[in-house]
Amino acid sequence: MTVVLSIKPEYAAKIFAGEKLVEYRRKSIKNVEKVIVYVTKPVGKVLGEFEVAEILTANPEELWERTSRIGGIGKEAYFEYFRDSEQAFALAIKNVKKYEEERELKDYGLKMAPQFFAYV
Template identity: 35%
Template sequence: MGSPAVGRHVVMSVHPQFAEAIMDGRKKVEFRKRPLADDVTVVWVYATAPVQRIIGYFEVDGMHTAHPTDLWRKFQKVGCIDRVAFDRYYAGTSTGAGIAIRRAVRLDEPALIAELLPSGVPPQSFAYVDNSVMT
């Protein structure tokens, strides 16, 4: 699996319907409860069960940290999530992150998580990839 961009990479667990929306270009922002580090340039998309594979990656176009209400106002049309699910996800939190997606690339062949994370264990949310794996 070749490296798509310089900078730091993460593997992110994403429910299959959202992973597909990212790869299809419909989902332009990924909502998270905590932001990525500023130097992250690439997010590898691990589609959770039943897929359980890395299906592609996207280049980060920016990180937006704000109150969930502000994130909804800014990204509701490009987040591919309804308001009820969004509010449920952010219930009890005062800050969230919107990861803007520049460009998504689907892998020709989905990959096992162990190709990027030696433990072979998918992250609960996301995990930083050791740069030596990318060379």
């Protein structure tokens, strides 16, 4: 399946630059093969996509140990993001494609940015 994820501009830039090889999430996303990257405000556009190689699941401490070198996020921000979470998820990124032209959410049948994710 394909999902649209809302990703902050700083992290989206790292994904498209090949510096961020996992995308962290607090909620599980099942059966996802492709992610459409919606970059949050001030950009507010769909800029590209990537395929999901695998979905990693662990407690936040273990996932940090396994992915910190490829996560594109600092330790403090990571643990703040997963504060009060018993489980953490990471989408392993492969085959990143940045679109030549920006796209709108409406191109995917969405009226607003998904808070967590939206299947399309």
